[in-house]
Amino acid sequence: MKRYRLLMSLLLLLFGLQPIATAAQPQTSTGVTANAAVSQSIPPTAPPDIVNGTAPQPVINPNAGAEGSSTAVNQSQQEMRAAWVSTVYNIDWPSKQGLSIDAQKQEYIRLLDELKATGMNAIIVQVRAESDAIYPSALVPWSKWLTGTQGKHPGYDPLAFMIEETHKRGMAFHAWFNPFRASTNKDPGKLAANHPARLHPNWVVPHNNQLIFNPGIPEVRQHVIATILEVVNKYDVDGVHLDDYFYPYGQEAFKDDATYAAYNQGRFANKGDWRRDNINTFVRDLYQSIKRVKPQVEFGISPFGIWRNAKDDPTGSDTNGQSSYDNLYADVRTWIRSGWLDYVAPQLYWSIGYKPAAYDKLVHWWAAETNGTPVKLYIGHAAYRVGSNTTDWATSDALIKQLQLNKAYPQVKGSIFFSAKTLLNNTAGVGSSLKQYYAAQTP
Template sequence: MTTLLRIILVALTLALPGAVAPAATADVSALAPVSTSASVSAACATDPATPKRQLRAMWISSVANIDWPSRTGLSVAAQQAEFRSWLDLAVQRRMNAVVVQVRPTADAFWPSPYEPWSQWLTGTQGADPGYDPLAFMVAEAHARNLELHAWFNPYRIANHDDPTKLVASHPARQHPDWRFAYGGKLYYNPGIPEVRAFIEDAIMDAVTRYDLDGVHLDDYFYPYPVSGVSIPDSAAYSRYGGGFATVDDWRRDNVNQLVREMDQRIHGAKPWVAFGISPFGIWRNAATDPLGSRTSGLQAYDAIYADSRLWVKQGWVDYLAPQIYWHIGYSAADYEVLTAWWAEVVRGTGVQLAVGQAAYRAGASGQDAAWQDPAELSDHLMANRKYPEVVGDIFFSAKDVKADRIGSFSALASAHYTKPALLPARDTATAPAAPSITSATKGSGGVALAWQGNGATSYAVYRVDGSPPSADPCFFADARNLVGTTRKATFTDSTAGSGAYTYYVTALTRTHQEGAPSPGATVAGTGAFSVVVDNADPAFTAGSSWGTSAYSAQRHGADYRFASPVSASDPAWFRASIPTSGSYQVEVWYPADPGYNSATPYIVVAGGGNRTVTVDQRTGGGQWRSLGTFTLAAGTYNVVGVSRWTSTTGYVIADAVRITQL
């Protein structure tokens, strides 16, 4: 990928519009409710850039204070402020879940009767932090309508091998026969039945006492191998391994029993809680096993005794998030090869597939050259679109999402997270009835909505332009009209401009089944200036190199203009008469096609100098897409241009722009 494209992708941004005009009350007279559900209709054209449902999450690691708390010994207020900031980052990046480590080293982030308080809270294992972190985390996540998946490390006791450093009451000290040292660390022995029961009990204490959305295990089962060092479990194998031909088969069965029993116990207690595991990215290599992937890396089946393929085929998990932490084209473990393999494994099983993404590699020193490309992570999600089995992604870890080195996560968000997304549905529960919007009022902070609904855990809010005579099911087929979700019966659309809009609200169950939309509620426009300039209007000008096409049904108006990229600007211009100097939202419309340009430069003639915003015209077409909010001067002039100066291949498209005063 060229240097120019890297620069362009870093610059990708879709800023939210600003405040709206003074209050205007909605017409909430009942439009006819839609009789069909708000699920995706096969008859509707959907945009893969704005999927209706997609898991978007990040891991928040507590071990060694990787993410949170940032260090031990913070005050309660400081710990809570830090955690809120992580959730706010998730919301800002349009995520809908967080995976938070609450049992990092056989300890607890809640007052557990089984294990001591975690040392990563206060610096002293067993010391009470002065509040209940898990209760706090769940409440704060749900207030933002983020799912909270509690992440447990099953077997690790300590990142050292000295049991005397554990608090005296630690179960691993009370039961020295339960543990072993290996590779400088302490582990519970997975082959001892009492250990397995104890670990399950410790996890189930959190499941039964807290309103968790998911239970999440990481990839640490048996310890990763140390060259030349054997796992010291021969005594347990002699005692419990009867009937197994090899110690390897016995070890795998020990892990399998934990996974199977956790599945049974979690869903026996709370059927709606998701059970997921993020295994190492390679199960087995095809050279070892014909069922394996075309890779040549460490094999989790053989090295850490994790038979993740079996867990899927037996339906012991609700989702897997394999850690595919390698770049596209990596010879030993190609991202695209592994994604295709995992998609095939889950196909037809009912187990959902998310991908564990290596945000920590992007732009980091010492990584392969591919990870210095700002587009690498974004390209992973583009590759995911080939496989309907991939329901989303989890990023490791929160601090790397925040760091956004080389603009990598910003590039990903601009290409894939321009709209919110509902979480993938997890079972076949009956969807709730349609809510009823009781008020919709436009004010200085946006459009404030309120509604009535019964039997719902959360709600989704949709907005369409104007006042349609009825709700087209295609309004709800993807997320292009989705403006937000909430667990409340109120919502303020702070992104609304001055135009007329119609809002719809749907209700969702705890496992994300969505009911039919409410009758629409329309808010009138405030009369502020807004103009649309189409390529067919006299206010549009373009040179002779720009062709005309009506090929795509996503076009605005009768046709659109196209041109090949060159090392010269040669822009097509949209001219407008701006009534007064001030803030304006600038939106663009274009048809999308896989053959169009991935980094089309739009030029906005703004106060303080021209601003260039690049847009991936391969996706996201057939709708208004915001370039952002700009300060425009009064007068009649060329306001928005589409430049041909880009080093990426594919036609650049000029179709229509909309300029709205804020």
């Protein structure tokens, strides 16, 4: 334990992270508003790393990516055209566990070439799925999705290879982290010996047959930031990307009463506001830490598509579903207005005109929310729904109409598609349709 804490302290000093506030030195409030009940009339729809379209559930160059790097991609003038690449459950890459080094590399090269041909200019790869890594890390074990065994070295550095191949093609590489999911399995005995949930069992909360890091513990937030800074410092990434998983989805209560009692100390009248402050503090500290060590690296988050419903907050959207604010305790509005993001990419995984959460209404709301701010707005699209057995998503026209609608809003600076496999498989012609659409656009 002492050796782990010493290692953490040295890494934090190296990576430029400021010490956390203790219970005796509380972080200041970040402007959250009162909690409110939220309708559950629609389920959470396909965050980037869920399975089957259903809701929740070597040597590294230490100077890589420094100012003036010749391999970094200039993203400032480009429309973002990106795809998510999930490693969890082998959704997108690698296609299965235990492939040879050459097979893994060839799969990624094919994926890149196909995505570039489709019109993509960026890729968002999940480098941390469950407090693991697809790169050699001093803080977390190797991902089991590479070899089939968590902690087993795959024989090469996948992240270094992926970044090099991506930049060869003039595409941007964003490293995607799931911050607070510790394990997709609730049994800590199945984790590698150096997994943080094994080293610090008090950091995790069993929830929905998974292990979730408790965001209310300051050391947890500090640890997650340190793992992200490890990548920022060592690799030539163009961006750091977080998904929508903060406090977890699901009807099951997240059991953090003891943490609330220990760390709130009367600062907030209800647990909801305290939870939001924990996430706000995490987002703020992560943004500032990234900019301190590599200001050119972009930081973006892809939240659930509804911030709040208008029935709960008159400034919310005309929707009727669960929300980032009330259910995941993610106050995206505060992050935007505080300037803690370079971009926001809400997951608008519904069709135009869908009554509980209409795509057109939500694009309008998010465009207004980011208008006049330096935060770029990208839209997360549900490409995986194209070809499904519903009228709204029967053909790729549904997705193309969304892209055409985006053109009415100058605030929308690009799109991200879930997921890469759908585009590569050309499900219901979605890959071909995107290729044709983007070929007709001005780069």
